Amino acid sequence: MKSRRLEKIILYDEGVSDKLHVGEFAEYLQGKLGEVPVELRETPFALYPDKISDFAKKLASIKVQDVQRKIVPQNSPLYGEIQFEKRRIQGGTKGFGIIYDGLHLQKIFSELIPKMEHSLGFVHIFLTNRLFATWGESDKRYHLRTSVYGICSIISTTGLVEAPARPKEYYLLKSQYEMLGRNPSELKDRFKGRFIDYDDERLTEVTKGYVMQAVCYTLTGNPFCEDRGCRLYNAHWQEELIFAQLESEYEFCPRHSELLCK
Amino acid sequence: MEKFSPVGEKEVTRAIVTEFAKQFDEYVESDCIIIGAGPSGLMAGRNLSRAGKKVLIVERNNYIGGGFWIGGYLMNKVTIRHPAERVLDELGIPYKEVTEGLFVSDGPHACSKLIASACDAGVKFANMTVFDDLVLKEGGRVCGVVINFTPVSALPREITCVDPVAIESPVVIDATGHDAQVVRKLEERGLIKTNGFGAMWVERSEDLVVEHTGEVHPGLIVAGMAVTTTYGLPRMGPTFGAMLLSGEVAAKVALQNLK
Numbered sequence: 001m002k003s004r005r006l007e008k009i010i011l012y013d014e015g016v017s018d019k020l021h022v023g024e025f026a027e028y029l030q031g032k033l034g035e036v037p038v039e040l041r042e043t044p045f046a047l048y049p050d051k052i053s054d055f056a057k058k059l060a061s062i063k064v065q066d067v068q069r070k071i072v073p074q075n076s077p078l079y080g081e082i083q084f085e086k087r088r089i090q091g092g093t094k095g096f097g098i099i100y101d102g103l104h105l106q107k108i109f110s111e112l113i114p115k116m117e118h119s120l121g122f123v124h125i126f127l128t129n130r131l132f133a134t135w136g137e138s139d140k141r142y143h144l145r146t147s148v149y150g151i152c153s154i155i156s157t158t159g160l161v162e163a164p165a166r167p168k169e170y171y172l173l174k175s176q177y178e179m180l181g182r183n184p185s186e187l188k189d190r191f192k193g194r195f196i197d198y199d200d201e202r203l204t205e206v207t208k209g210y211v212m213q214a215v216c217y218t219l220t221g222n223p224f225c226e227d228r229g230c231r232l233y234n235a236h237w238q239e240e241l242i243f244a245q246l247e248s249e250y251e252f253c254p255r256h257s258e259l260l261c262k
Numbered sequence: 263m264e265k266f267s268p269v270g271e272k273e274v275t276r277a278i279v280t281e282f283a284k285q286f287d288e289y290v291e292s293d294c295i296i297i298g299a300g301p302s303g304l305m306a307g308r309n310l311s312r313a314g315k316k317v318l319i320v321e322r323n324n325y326i327g328g329g330f331w332i333g334g335y336l337m338n339k340v341t342i343r344h345p346a347e348r349v350l351d352e353l354g355i356p357y358k359e360v361t362e363g364l365f366v367s368d369g370p371h372a373c374s375k376l377i378a379s380a381c382d383a384g385v386k387f388a389n390m391t392v393f394d395d396l397v398l399k400e401g402g403r404v405c406g407v408v409i410n411f412t413p414v415s416a417l418p419r420e421i422t423c424v425d426p427v428a429i430e431s432p433v434v435i436d437a438t439g440h441d442a443q444v445v446r447k448l449e450e451r452g453l454i455k456t457n458g459f460g461a462m463w464v465e466r467s468e469d470l471v472v473e474h475t476g477e478v479h480p481g482l483i484v485a486g487m488a489v490t491t492t493y494g495l496p497r498m499g500p501t502f503g504a505m506l507l508s509g510e511v512a513a514k515v516a517l518q519n520l521k
Contacts, residue, residue: 063457063494065457065494076455078454078455078478078492078493079477079478079479080474080476080477080478080484080492080493081474081493083476084473084474087473093473095469095470095473096466096469097466097467097469097470097495097496098470098495180335183341183360183361183364183501185361185364186361
């Protein structure tokens with residue numbers, strides 16, 4: 001496996017869940033990658049105080065309203081939508097639940113990377129609680145994502161909760177609860193531990209694997225591994241995610257262990 | 263048994279007409295007109311009145327309270343999620359916690375207490391009255407609404423020729439629920455573009471409704487479920503906390519505008 005040399009890994013806190021201990025990622029990455037410097041940065045918008053309104057407008061323009069309709073960024077989002085994005089950028093709220101187009105979001109975040117750090121040796125990882133989805137050409141609909149990788153990688157803590165599917169029986173019971181007017185959140189106790197939740201203490205540990213996927217993308221051009229026990233496994237189910245990130249007997253498959261040791 | 267006062271039909275009619283006309287005349291101009299007397303509209307009106315503002319709530323039905331009388335599936339238990347139980351405490355509405363952070367109350371008790379609280383604060387109502395159009399002035403600013411009696415709108419146009427009337431206020435709140443009637447009227451005029459609500463996502467929609475409550479166009483504040491339609495937010499389930507808190511936020515924004 002051919003790999004690239006890393007110059008620096010930069011992690012940005014773009015309003016993550018309070019349960020995510022970002023500081024632990026630097027220690028983890030240094031433990032795995034040795035001498036590669038790791039820097040933690042707060043909001044990526046801090047460098048652009050004069051452009052907050054522009055970025056707010058751009059973010060308000062890439063919301064997915066209908067998962068079966070591919071978006072074209074709007075030119076004129078509503079005043080209230082822009083104000084909400086401004087409050088988010090300025091740290092006035094961490095409100096989430098809006099779905100953004102993941103590739104457009106990646107493009108906006110990549111504009112926040114300082115020019116001198118636009119280089120293939122840099123790993124830029126944006127940690128956020130924004131929820132995003134990417135358009136599937138095969139079935140013509142959006143799919144929620146945990147992460148998108150590229151020159152700028154984005155990992156969503158909300159995506160970790162919402163994107164990989166929960167056990168099938170959870171959804172069957174949920175629809176029955178909704179039909180009966182019962183609150184489906186009661187099901188959380190019944191399925192406790194079988195999926196990652198918002199206030200989950202396991203969130204930081206799970207996210208470490210996704211941070212490594214972003215690093216692996218920069219190293220090889222492929223963030224994923226086909227081994228279900230490797231942290232680079234692209235989990236589509238919560239049970240797969242929990243196994244790969246927390247329960248597997250090994251952290252990385254032999255091939256990726258070797259790559260990360262180089 | 264004590265006898266009722268000897269009052270004739272004409273005195274009864276005169277009392278109704280005089281008092282209605284007096285109030286109507288007084289509220290042709292008010293500080294804030296709220297369209298929709300559901301939980302968010304009532305809460306907004308209550309808080310504005312408590313702050314000393316003159317508030318008129320327009321409601322198309324005879325009854326006040328919107329959907330707050332019943333929860334989901336026509337069952338008259340209403341659910342509220344933390345932190346909105348604070349409002350129930352404030353209004354003296356009894357409730358119990360069914361699971362952590364989820365509270366349930368009797369719909370009739372909760373709704374009647376909220377209505378009473380709004381009335382006690384000084385809110386006035388124009389019920390059986392439909393919102394017909396907006397009054398727009400310089401720069402497209404919303405400065406009032408055009409209203410008519412509800413029965414007029416139920417009759418075929420061919421046999422009715424009842425013109426509406428306009429009433430004014432520097433701030434209007436759209437609390438018409440999913441219909442977002444006032445915002446949609448702006449949309450008809452090409453002044454705004456609504457997004458329609460998304461799929462139901464109870465867990466997040468309440469936070470987003472409160473977060474997005476505010477001025478959507480100069481002079482027009484959007485509150486409650488109308489917020490979801492305006493901004494394309496996830497649709498809410500049968501929980502009312504966001505309606506109450508959205509009403510509070512709408513009142514705060516209106517007070518700032520009225521300064």
